[in-house]
Structure formats: structure tokens, C-alpha cells
Amino acid sequence: MPGSSRPSPRTRGASPCRGFALVLTLLLVTLLSILVIELSFTTKAEVRISENYSHDLQNHYALTAGLQFAKVILKDDFERNEGEPADHLHEVWSSAPIVRPVGAASVTAVMVDEDRLLNVNALVGPDGKQDAVLVRTFERLIDDLGFDGPEMTSRIIDFIDADEDDQDLKEAKNAPLRVADELRQVYGLPKELLEGYREKEEWIPGLLEFVSVWSPLRQVNVNTAGKRVLEALSDNMTPEAAEAILKYRETTDPEKEHDYQVFHQGALTGQLADAFMNYGGRMSSDQASALAAEITPRFTTLGLVFSVKLLATHGTEVQKARAVLYRSGSSGFDLLYWKIEGDTFTPEDLDEATGGSQSTQTRIKKKK
């Protein structure tokens, strides 16, 4: 019946528009929630980015401050050297990593004198002439590392010397190296020779551990040089003779109870003869004196060039840098090299910086 029709209960009192409005409201609320969450996320990310930036910046300044700390320590050592001219492994600059807070960051510095290493650039003089004694030293060292000493040394010389009569013309630099890592570009030098390798249970270190490009000297520092470098200096330097130098340095001085024995320039030949006699196994007094006289010109007792490794940390942000300083005495320092290595960081880096010693570096390399 017409007129008796009534709106159904479902639609009574509500237009279809109201349902649509509800849906629209829900949609708007959802959109707004997404916007708020997004905004909050962006804000947090921006806060985080700006925090990271601030940490990076603090680390950057900490590295620069670390370099200044290193200079202060080396300058102080230079002043002490005036009374007792020697640079050795029991001095402040060398004995431990130096850790300093810089604002909210902290910086760790590890220092090594480059004079304990063999200068690869000195193989060839500016006049193009080879240094026969140093060439032989490199040959012995490379032989000792298990490779063909004369062959590998001649490849290095070809790479460095100005003449272009090279085994691989295109690749040779024909100029001194700026960093030891450039040895990687020398044609025909195996990676194992440069970086080391494992032979049965023994880790044979790589050539890069023993060479420098910085020191202007042809001598090595007898107070800091390692065993393989010492052994390479002469055909007569037996493992026992090299060991004798290390033992001498690690024995306390009878005249100064708490100090270690240190080689000094003026007394060097006599001290070396003493070392070979006392700690060199069965060397006769004549043999010890002869070897000491032969080897003295190969040594200095001072460090001129220092390599500084720096590690700055702020929270989880880390930055590394390397500096090489030439300590020119009263006039201060020349900065020969400075590189900030960014934030590529492994736990081993921290180990290396806080362990600091040659043995720690060797341990890290062994893991490779």
C-alpha cells in the first residue's frame, strides 16, 4: 500500500552522506597519523644525522689535537736528547699508545720512528747511481722473506730510477716513491712478498713492514730496528748477532739501575762489540770487534722522522689519521704527510691503536 511505506530501520534518521563522511574522517585520521609518524621519524633521523656530524666534527678536531700532543712529546724528547742523544724503545714517545680526552671525544696516538726501517728511495741516488750497500741489504732481506732478492730488488730499482730502460716500461714510475704502498705497482712483485704469507705454522711478514720512504738517512736506528732489518745489514750479521743487539737493548744498565742499555753515537762501536761478546753466542772478542767496526757506519742512534697513527673516537663514531713528522730540532717539525682515513673502522684498528706494538700488528696480519 502506498502511504504505508516507512523508511527501513537501517536508513532511518541517517543520509548515505553520513557513512561517506565517517569513511572520509577515518581516512583523514589515518593519513594524519602517517604524516605525524613520518614527521617524527624524519625529525629523529635529522637529529641523528646532526649528532653524527657533530661527533665526526669532534673526532676531526680530536685528530688534529692528537697530532699536537704527539709534537709536544717529541719536542720534549728532543730537549732531553741534548743531554743523552738517543731515541730508543723505552722513551715516552715509543713505549705506549698515548690516550687523551679531547672534549667529549678521545684520541689515541701511536708513534714509530721511520729510521728503524730501510729507505727504499735511497736505493738510487739523485745522480741515478745505486747505493751498492743498500742494494745488497734489500737483496738479503728479500731472500730472508723467501723470494729472489736480486731479481725483486732490480725490479724495485727499475721502478724508481729515472732511466726508462725498464722491465715493464709502461708501469714504471721512474721517480722516488711518495708512500711505501706504491711498491704494489712494481711489476712482478708478488703480493705475498709485500704483505706476508703463512708457511706451515710460521707467519712470514711482508716487505712493506720493513721499508720506509721518509727518512733522509741511509742508516737505520740501532736502538729501534727490528731483527730482520738488523740481519739484512751485512752478510756477517748472523741471527745470533742481530739477537745480541736486541738483548743488549732489553738489558738494564748496570750503572743506572732502572734504565735500559742504550746505544750512543760516540760509543757505538765499543757498545756493539760488547753486545756481540756478551749476548752473541760464541763470538770471540776479535770477531765481535771486527763485526762492530764493519757495521757501525750502517747505524744511527737517533730518530729523525716519526710516523704517528691517530684514532679518534666519540661514541660509536671513529676516525683515523696518519701523520709523518720530520723532527728538525730547534725549528720544530715539518709535516711530511697527513691523511684522515675517514670512518672505515674494524675492531682490529682499535686493537692496533691500543696494543700499539709491532707484535700486535703482526697478530692482525696473521688473521688475514
Ligand SMILES: [Ca+2]
Ligand atoms: Ca730520545
Ligand SMILES: [Ca+2]
Ligand atoms: Ca726506471
